[in-house]
Amino acid sequence: MAEHNDLGKKGEELAIEYLRLKEYEILQRNYRYQKAEVDIIAKRENTLIAVEVKTRSTLEFGDPQDFVKPKQIQQLVKAVNNYVEESGLEVDVRFDIIAIIKNRTGQKIEHIQDAFLYF
Secondary structure (H helix, E strand, O other): OOHHHHHHHHHHHHHHHHHHHOOOEEEEEEEEEOOEEEEEEEEEOOEEEEEEEEEEOOOOOOOHHHHOOHHHHHHHHHHHHHHHHHHOOOOEEEEEEEEEEEEOOEEEEEEEOOHHHHO
8 A cells, every 4th residue: 555545544534533532423434436535534513524535644735624625615615415315314514633643752633613604
């Protein structure tokens, strides 16, 4: 597996661990619909949270969350709408980003709630 794929998988594991510590219920990982993949679908109280995880080893090219582009956001919204309809859920929906910097010196996790409101 390519090194960037390994970093991405490690980032998703860190995000899952972080969310569980914050008492989120993990419902699904890597949910696919058409061209979209939602990294994590979680629930907290009556809110369904779609989480996009972006992991980088350096800030050299910008913050991890800057790599979520408008086209990807559109696809994620469609995928989550499909998930909610398939599941027959009556919930509020929120889109978050978990931005992770992980390298030899350590790791930093930033949880951006309602992230797509700012795009």
